[in-house]
Amino acid sequence: MDYPLPSSFLETGAQQSSEKMSSPTFTFGNGFVPPGAAPAPAANDVIETTTRDFARDVLDASKDKAVLVDFWAEWCGPCKQLTPILEKAVRDTKGKVRLVKMNIDDHPEVAGQLGIQSIPAVIAFVKGRAVDGFMGAQPDSQVRQFIERVAGPMGPTDLEKLVAAGQEALAAGDPQTAADAFLAALDMEPESLVATAGLVRALTVAGQLEDARTVLARVPDLKAGDAAIAGARAELELAERAASVGDTDALSAVVAANPADHQARFELAEALAAQGDRQAAVDHLIEIVRRERAWNEEAARKQLVKFCSPDPAKGNRCKSATQAMLVPPISPASCPSSR
Numbered sequence: 001m002d003y004p005l006p007s008s009f010l011e012t013g014a015q016q017s018s019e020k021m022s023s024p025t026f027t028f029g030n031g032f033v034p035p036g037a038a039p040a041p042a043a044n045d046v047i048e049t050t051t052r053d054f055a056r057d058v059l060d061a062s063k064d065k066a067v068l069v070d071f072w073a074e075w076c077g078p079c080k081q082l083t084p085i086l087e088k089a090v091r092d093t094k095g096k097v098r099l100v101k102m103n104i105d106d107h108p109e110v111a112g113q114l115g116i117q118s119i120p121a122v123i124a125f126v127k128g129r130a131v132d133g134f135m136g137a138q139p140d141s142q143v144r145q146f147i148e149r150v151a152g153p154m155g156p157t158d159l160e161k162l163v164a165a166g167q168e169a170l171a172a173g174d175p176q177t178a179a180d181a182f183l184a185a186l187d188m189e190p191e192s193l194v195a196t197a198g199l200v201r202a203l204t205v206a207g208q209l210e211d212a213r214t215v216l217a218r219v220p221d222l223k224a225g226d227a228a229i230a231g232a233r234a235e236l237e238l239a240e241r242a243a244s245v246g247d248t249d250a251l252s253a254v255v256a257a258n259p260a261d262h263q264a265r266f267e268l269a270e271a272l273a274a275q276g277d278r279q280a281a282v283d284h285l286i287e288i289v290r291r292e293r294a295w296n297e298e299a300a301r302k303q304l305v306k307f308c309s310p311d312p313a314k315g316n317r318c319k320s321a322t323q324a325m326l327v328p329p330i331s332p333a334s335c336p337s338s339r
Contacts, residue, residue: 238270269285
């Protein structure tokens, strides 16, 4: 929608010279910089303005980039809820959008001319014109959708880039680089569950099981059921059991000597899975089910379900296990990691 502005606000104010400063490159707490990290936003991407400076700070500035004007007041509770969300979203655009804040108690004229009767109110200006807006406190997702509507796609945030870098490093078998990336992500967002889960997984792969357990213990009980956290916990528990089992060669020898020793075969499967050889682990579990499905309250079948994954490659593994066991299909949707 268009918001009509009085002619007094359309007049270009006197241009004030300002020294241009180069934006430094983001450097995170532990020195890890995600691939493609963008420069930090300029300091003037979030500013306060006055009635006198509105034309310069908003109308003129909007000719180069989208400008959001946040109308607020000290007594406004919802304004205080919206402010950090709005400022963070704008900073995440890395200079594509400017946020200009206007206290309506100190400077009521512009809000009055725009017909704003409730705050917080955010109006977007592009090319000198008011083009869109919203009123009331909004969640982060809605604010980002609004920004993308007026300024185009924001792209992944630095937090998302760090998490992606950590996941790629884990997939490449580099737990140290992965841990650095996840730690950097947690420096930015200490409550990030996906980064916490990634760090637990990286520490688990590196064999630092006590450290992984310590990190996991910091997750609040109310968030312990998160899918990423649950998956990381399952991997850690598997590694802990494998560590207590010991040498796979010795277990393999026991199983070879007595194929009906289901306990030894089960422990061997867990150890192999912890070492990354999940296909061999699945094969041993299938063998237990084939020989004695009800053994230990169907422990082998239940472990097979845990090994399921929505990942296509692992999904095929679940399918082969189902066929071999001649039991009702184990669908990826039934696996803890797919919830």
